[in-house]
Amino acid sequence: MPDFERLIHFKIGRHHSMTMEKQAKVYLAVDLGATSGRVIAGVWSADKRELKLETVNRFSSPITRVDGRLHWDILCIYSSIKRGLKLAASTYGNRIESVGVDSWAVDYALIDANGAMLGNPFHYRDSRTEGMMDAVFNKVPEETIYRETGIQFLFINTIYQLYSEIVGNVGSLQAARRILFIPDLISFWLSGSLHQERTVASTSQLLNPMTGKWSVTLLERLDLLPGLFKEVVEPGTIVGSLKAEVQKETRLSDISVIAVAGHDTASAFVALPGNRKGFAVMSSGTWSLMGLELPEPQLGTNALNDGFSNEIGYGNTVRFLKNICGMWLIEECRRHLTEAGRNYDYEAIVDLANEAPSMVSMIDPDAPDFASPEHMPDAISAFCQRTGQKVPADDASLVRCVFDSLAMKYRYVFRKLEAYSDQSLEGLYVLGGGARNHLLNQMTADALGVPVVTGPSEATAVGNIAVQMISKGEIDSLESARDLVEESFLSKVFDPCDTGPYTDNEARFAKLLDC
Known part of the structure; x- marks a missing residue:
C-alpha cells in the first residue's frame, strides 16, 4: 500500500511559551464559524520569517429559537470575542498590531439611524425563506439574477432573506438605514466604522461581480431600499481603530481594525500553501466549498445550470466554486446520537466510518431533505428508503454513508470544474477543519x-492574519502571503490508492442527484 501521507513541507516553529521575542508582532484574527468561533493570535517573527498561531479562546456560535424563529445569539458571540481580546491583551500587550474579523456568509443585521441593531440576526436556516426563491423569480428571471450576480441559487442567500422581510412587511426593515453582514457588524462594534466589505457582500446575490457595485437592477425590481447598500470597501482596508470603550473593556490600545476578507472562505483561499497551478481548492468545514481561482467571472448558461458561484476574493480574484453541504451532515448526526446517549468525538466518528463497509448506501448531500431536518439520522434513513437502498442499520453505517456520499459529491463537482479550467486539474487543496480528517481526505483522493x-x-x-500583515506592510502581496503559508505550516499529500469503487458507483450516484 503506497504511503499516502507524504510530507511535502514542514517548517513549524518549535513549541514555545506565551512569552515572545521582543521583535515579534501579533495580529489578532476573530474567526467566526457557523458552529464555533475563536480568537487566534498570529505571532510574526520577521527576522526568522516565522508565523505561528496561538489560540486565545474558543467558543460556540449559539443559536436561539424565539417564537418559532431561528436567530444567532450575536450578543453572546460578541461577549466571547471581547473575552478573547482581553486575554490577548494580557498575554501579548503592546505587541498587538491589529485585529480583523471573518465569518460565515449571507446573514446580516439591520442598523437604524442611531447605529442600533434592530433585533438579533436570523440564522440562514430559518424557515422564513420558504417559498422566497419562487417569489423572487416571479419578479426577476433566474437568468437575469445570475447575469447580474453570478451566485449559485441557494435558499439561504441574503436576497431571499431580505425579500421575506418585504413580503412580511417587517417593521425593522422600514426602520433600517444600513445592512451589515456579520463580520461588518462585529467590526462596527469594535471600531464604530459602518462599512460593507466586498468579499462577504458578494455572497449576498445582490452584488455585480463585473462592476463591483450593488446591482441596481435587482434592488429596484425587488423594492429593496437602496439606502441600505453603500459603496463596498476592499478587503485589507484599515477602517479605523479600536473604540475607546472597547479599549477600556479589553485593555487593548488603539490598535487598527482591518476589514479583512470578511467571508471565511475568501480568507481561507488567501491561505493556499504556495502558488501551485492546476489545482482546485476546497474549504472544508460545515460547508464544503470547492472551486478554482479565475481571473474573470463565468456568467454563462453552463455555469448557471451547473450551479456555480462567482465570489469575489482578495486582490480582485474570483472564486468560481460550488457550495456543498459538508460536515453539517456529520455535526447533526453527532448531535442526535449524543442526545440518544451515544457520545462520539470526531476521532471516534472517523473510526466508526472506517470500520463500516463502503458504498452500501449513499445520499445526495445537497438534497432538500438535509437542509434543515429535525432529525438528521432519520432524514438520511428516509432518503435511503425512498431511493430503494439499504437503510443504515447502525451508527457506523450511518456515518459511512455520509462520508461515501461526500466523496462522491466531491468527485461530481471536481469533474464539472475541469470544464472551466484552462488546464487539466492535477490535484486538490483541502483547507480548514476538514484537512484534519485523514479518512475523508484519502477517500477524496481515491x-x-x-x-x-x-x-x-x-x-x-x-488568511485573515495574512491580509492584516499585507495591510500593515509586513508582507507585500498575496503571492508572498501564500509563500509564507507554505514555509510556516505542515502539509500532507494523500495520493489516490483505490479509485475503483468510485468509478463503479458513479452512475448509481448520479441517479440520486435527480431524486
Missing part, C-alpha cells in the same frame, strides 16, 4: 483520482 494536499486546518484565521 474518488477524484488525483493527490489531495492539505493546507492549514485554521486556514481562515491564517
Whole structure:
C-alpha cells in the first residue's frame, strides 16, 4: 500500500511559551464559524520569517429559537470575542498590531439611524425563506439574477432573506438605514466604522461581480431600499481603530481594525500553501466549498445550470466554486446520537466510518431533505428508503454513508470544474477543519483520482492574519502571503490508492442527484 501521507513541507516553529521575542508582532484574527468561533493570535517573527498561531479562546456560535424563529445569539458571540481580546491583551500587550474579523456568509443585521441593531440576526436556516426563491423569480428571471450576480441559487442567500422581510412587511426593515453582514457588524462594534466589505457582500446575490457595485437592477425590481447598500470597501482596508470603550473593556490600545476578507472562505483561499497551478481548492468545514481561482467571472448558461458561484476574493480574484453541504451532515448526526446517549468525538466518528463497509448506501448531500431536518439520522434513513437502498442499520453505517456520499459529491463537482479550467486539474487543496480528517481526505483522493494536499486546518484565521500583515506592510502581496503559508505550516499529500469503487458507483450516484 503506497504511503499516502507524504510530507511535502514542514517548517513549524518549535513549541514555545506565551512569552515572545521582543521583535515579534501579533495580529489578532476573530474567526467566526457557523458552529464555533475563536480568537487566534498570529505571532510574526520577521527576522526568522516565522508565523505561528496561538489560540486565545474558543467558543460556540449559539443559536436561539424565539417564537418559532431561528436567530444567532450575536450578543453572546460578541461577549466571547471581547473575552478573547482581553486575554490577548494580557498575554501579548503592546505587541498587538491589529485585529480583523471573518465569518460565515449571507446573514446580516439591520442598523437604524442611531447605529442600533434592530433585533438579533436570523440564522440562514430559518424557515422564513420558504417559498422566497419562487417569489423572487416571479419578479426577476433566474437568468437575469445570475447575469447580474453570478451566485449559485441557494435558499439561504441574503436576497431571499431580505425579500421575506418585504413580503412580511417587517417593521425593522422600514426602520433600517444600513445592512451589515456579520463580520461588518462585529467590526462596527469594535471600531464604530459602518462599512460593507466586498468579499462577504458578494455572497449576498445582490452584488455585480463585473462592476463591483450593488446591482441596481435587482434592488429596484425587488423594492429593496437602496439606502441600505453603500459603496463596498476592499478587503485589507484599515477602517479605523479600536473604540475607546472597547479599549477600556479589553485593555487593548488603539490598535487598527482591518476589514479583512470578511467571508471565511475568501480568507481561507488567501491561505493556499504556495502558488501551485492546476489545482482546485476546497474549504472544508460545515460547508464544503470547492472551486478554482479565475481571473474573470463565468456568467454563462453552463455555469448557471451547473450551479456555480462567482465570489469575489482578495486582490480582485474570483472564486468560481460550488457550495456543498459538508460536515453539517456529520455535526447533526453527532448531535442526535449524543442526545440518544451515544457520545462520539470526531476521532471516534472517523473510526466508526472506517470500520463500516463502503458504498452500501449513499445520499445526495445537497438534497432538500438535509437542509434543515429535525432529525438528521432519520432524514438520511428516509432518503435511503425512498431511493430503494439499504437503510443504515447502525451508527457506523450511518456515518459511512455520509462520508461515501461526500466523496462522491466531491468527485461530481471536481469533474464539472475541469470544464472551466484552462488546464487539466492535477490535484486538490483541502483547507480548514476538514484537512484534519485523514479518512475523508484519502477517500477524496481515491474518488477524484488525483493527490489531495492539505493546507492549514485554521486556514481562515491564517488568511485573515495574512491580509492584516499585507495591510500593515509586513508582507507585500498575496503571492508572498501564500509563500509564507507554505514555509510556516505542515502539509500532507494523500495520493489516490483505490479509485475503483468510485468509478463503479458513479452512475448509481448520479441517479440520486435527480431524486
